[in-house]
Amino acid sequence: MIDPAAPLVIGDIVDLLTSPGEMSRIVVEGLAKGSLYLMISAGLTLIFGLMDVINFAHGAFTMYGAYIAGAALLGLGVGSMGFLGAMGSIFVVMLLVFLLLAAVGVIFEVALIRKLYEYPPIFMILLTFGLAITLEELMRMIVEFREINNGQWQIDWATPRIESVPSELASVNELGFFSFTGLQLIQIAFGVLTFVGIWAFLNKTRYGLFVRAGVEDEEMAKALGININRTFTAVFAVGSGLAGIAGVMLALDPLWAVNVPLALAVLLPAFVIVIVGGLGSFKGTAVASLLVGMIDALGTWAFQTGVITFTDLDQLMIFGILVVMLILRPRGLFGVEGQGDHG
Amino acid sequence: MSSEKTTRGPAWLGQYLRDHILLIAIVAIFVAYPFLYGFLTNQFGIVAAMILPETRTMLTILALGLFAMSFDFVSGYTGYLSFGHAAFFGIGAYFVVMGFNGQIPLVPAELPFMLLLVLGGLVAAVAAFLIGLISFRLSGVYFAMITLGISEVLYVISNNWDYITPGSSDPSDGVAAGAPSDVGFFEPVLGIPFVDPLNAKVGPFGDETLLGFDFGDPEIVSYFLIGAAVLLCYLAMKRIIHSPFGKVMIAIRENEERARAIGYNTFRYKMGAFMISAFFGAIAGGLLVAYVGTIDPQNSFFFLVTGFALVAAIIGGLGTLAGPFFGYIFLEGVREFLAREGSGGGLQPFLEQTLPGGVLNINLGGLTINEALDAFMTGHGEFYAGIIFVLFVLYIPIGLLGTLRQRLGTDSVAKYVSRRVADRFGSSGSQPAE
Numbered sequence: 001m002i003d004p005a006a007p008l009v010i011g012d013i014v015d016l017l018t019s020p021g022e023m024s025r026i027v028v029e030g031l032a033k034g035s036l037y038l039m040i041s042a043g044l045t046l047i048f049g050l051m052d053v054i055n056f057a058h059g060a061f062t063m064y065g066a067y068i069a070g071a072a073l074l075g076l077g078v079g080s081m082g083f084l085g086a087m088g089s090i091f092v093v094m095l096l097v098f099l100l101l102a103a104v105g106v107i108f109e110v111a112l113i114r115k116l117y118e119y120p121p122i123f124m125i126l127l128t129f130g131l132a133i134t135l136e137e138l139m140r141m142i143v144e145f146r147e148i149n150n151g152q153w154q155i156d157w158a159t160p161r162i163e164s165v166p167s168e169l170a171s172v173n174e175l176g177f178f179s180f181t182g183l184q185l186i187q188i189a190f191g192v193l194t195f196v197g198i199w200a201f202l203n204k205t206r207y208g209l210f211v212r213a214g215v216e217d218e219e220m221a222k223a224l225g226i227n228i229n230r231t232f233t234a235v236f237a238v239g240s241g242l243a244g245i246a247g248v249m250l251a252l253d254p255l256w257a258v259n260v261p262l263a264l265a266v267l268l269p270a271f272v273i274v275i276v277g278g279l280g281s282f283k284g285t286a287v288a289s290l291l292v293g294m295i296d297a298l299g300t301w302a303f304q305t306g307v308i309t310f311t312d313l314d315q316l317m318i319f320g321i322l323v324v325m326l327i328l329r330p331r332g333l334f335g336v337e338g339q340g341d342h343g
Numbered sequence: 344m345s346s347e348k349t350t351r352g353p354a355w356l357g358q359y360l361r362d363h364i365l366l367i368a369i370v371a372i373f374v375a376y377p378f379l380y381g382f383l384t385n386q387f388g389i390v391a392a393m394i395l396p397e398t399r400t401m402l403t404i405l406a407l408g409l410f411a412m413s414f415d416f417v418s419g420y421t422g423y424l425s426f427g428h429a430a431f432f433g434i435g436a437y438f439v440v441m442g443f444n445g446q447i448p449l450v451p452a453e454l455p456f457m458l459l460l461v462l463g464g465l466v467a468a469v470a471a472f473l474i475g476l477i478s479f480r481l482s483g484v485y486f487a488m489i490t491l492g493i494s495e496v497l498y499v500i501s502n503n504w505d506y507i508t509p510g511s512s513d514p515s516d517g518v519a520a521g522a523p524s525d526v527g528f529f530e531p532v533l534g535i536p537f538v539d540p541l542n543a544k545v546g547p548f549g550d551e552t553l554l555g556f557d558f559g560d561p562e563i564v565s566y567f568l569i570g571a572a573v574l575l576c577y578l579a580m581k582r583i584i585h586s587p588f589g590k591v592m593i594a595i596r597e598n599e600e601r602a603r604a605i606g607y608n609t610f611r612y613k614m615g616a617f618m619i620s621a622f623f624g625a626i627a628g629g630l631l632v633a634y635v636g637t638i639d640p641q642n643s644f645f646f647l648v649t650g651f652a653l654v655a656a657i658i659g660g661l662g663t664l665a666g667p668f669f670g671y672i673f674l675e676g677v678r679e680f681l682a683r684e685g686s687g688g689g690l691q692p693f694l695e696q697t698l699p700g701g702v703l704n705i706n707l708g709g710l711t712i713n714e715a716l717d718a719f720m721t722g723h724g725e726f727y728a729g730i731i732f733v734l735f736v737l738y739i740p741i742g743l744l745g746t747l748r749q750r751l752g753t754d755s756v757a758k759y760v761s762r763r764v765a766d767r768f769g770s771s772g773s774q775p776a777e
Contacts, residue, residue, distance in 0.1 A: 054484055112733070112737065115737055116736070116737070119740065121483070121484065122424055122487075123736060123740065125424070125484075125487070126653070126657055126732075126736045127733060127736045127737070129650060129653070129654075129732075130654070130729045130730075130732035130733035130736060131729070131733060132729075133647075133650070133725045133726075133728065133729035133732070134725070134726055134729030134730055134733065135729075136725070137723050137724075137725040137726035137729060138726060140723065140725075140726075141723050141726065264646065268491075268495060268646070271488060271491070272492065275485070275488050275489075275492075279484065279485070315495070315499045316496060316499045316500070316503075319492045319493075319495045319496045319499065320496065322488075322489070322492040323477070323489065323492055323493060323496065326477065326478075326481070326485070326489045326492075327477055330480050330481050330485065331481075331485070
């Protein structure tokens, strides 16, 4: 796995530590990636925290969001709109995707998931897993049938997707030591927005209070007259919508491919992040996203400089983090005793 | 299969056979299947081909059915969802291929296939021990996720490690046993070692004779031998489950704290169950390779391999050993029927041939019915499998076999059938056949 030029490793690392430009580039990239990971896993952690539902269909929701965003980017001709117009339409698309997938989430929760609350939590895994394979195959059918990207569901959909992203996003900006692309800036901004938004939702709104009460003690919350069922539906809707928004963000990023396997490519790291952070802890998820983002950026750097020549290093490292974390701290960074244990 | 002969044996043999009458009947159906398939497709043509899976599909069903059973062995009986079970399947499959290619240190390339198979199983059991050391500290969702994480690590490694495929080919494309230019070079001999008539080469280019019979088709011989291996594994797992060890496994599923309070070292039992199920999961992987001769990460270490074992286990009935096997047959049957996943028939060619041309050419919004059939009934098995799975989880969560047990009011369908048969043929059945 190690390049023949392996003795350079130490030299490379010394170079890295002594060059602020390189270092800051990795930090910015890590922040951007961490923001993306946060957006991917926020919905999952929200749903798990309250409902004890590990939502296997989460990745499929993100994949649908990405496809819709791709269709909108190409269909609206966003590329020729100019920067502000493009950003505006992307924002509108994001809002629509959120509403659409939230509606899908409501339907799933009311029609399917609600029926299984009395069952052991494993049945939730089973149900959402079944939904995930069905949704993925449905998208595969749509892609083949409508001849989207010549029916190639396994290849990144439509290279013009990248071209229709405003070119301002790809250009590199400098600020002191830091150099970053517009896209990275937007990713970080949305990551912060997601964090602040969810934090405010949980801590500052009345509904967030219900959610936290439900997490704390479902029976007691019910006894105090909180409509837990409606809270569950709302949280599932918000979580699904967030998954969709993450999909829109991924569609803007050339590093991610908009295709059917995206569902799994999103789902697995999201699981890792939620578990590393500690099941049910939003703070933990945020910290773990940053951690995984940083390590991912470091891995990318190592690969680009040729220190390591293992193509799927990032995946290996992400799952490596999971295994190491569970050995050191079985319940994750901020995990709570008892959560997710039974069943 | 020799146990079917009702020769004049000691009294316990007659009793044994009577107790296992259902098993014998099912094995007999499986033995007869390849001939039955040929007969029925000759007789009824496309209608039979539409419903019945081909013998070749049955071969993979046997191996993957065994995998589903091994998954159920730990997940259904101890209640610990082994979500990374594909790791063991992959270890077994890759061990056989790499062992045959002489890439495993200390394992000579000319080792007989049977030894490779068992060694692969043992390696998987050791791997299960290591994985168990980490993951049995946790339970529930955490256990499922850490096993999944470890199997994903193995998946990524098998996708990228170029040691697996010597030369330049991409490891993610998979690896064949033997040189790719030399098809038919890999001829695993399956059977009972040192008993010549009970051995035969498996695979598309294997032997055509077994026990002196000439079947004229290596597929059928492979089917019998792999079937016999699966049967043996099933009986072994069943024996373990009905032993005191198995009772403790069920006790762990029902209430682990209580089992511990009674004085059982539950960790040892969980670990034992995990290792045994890993062993049989690896055997399943090796058996699949025995016929196919190649393996790739997508069909071994991948997360969905476990996923489909899980689907099969739920459809058949979690916590019933034979259930997942029949669940897999059901699942594969549906996939072939609605999506032509296998190489056989299915609904679409049937409709295409039987519906009149006028109906096929009806236009539904820019799309003829014929085109719609083509689009929705070929190659989208997961879609239907997923819907059926969701329906099972919602409405039949105990699965096919579980429901059957509940309906018959018994904890073992085999016992029930034996009792009914004995009741009906009471006087004649109680005497050993003269």
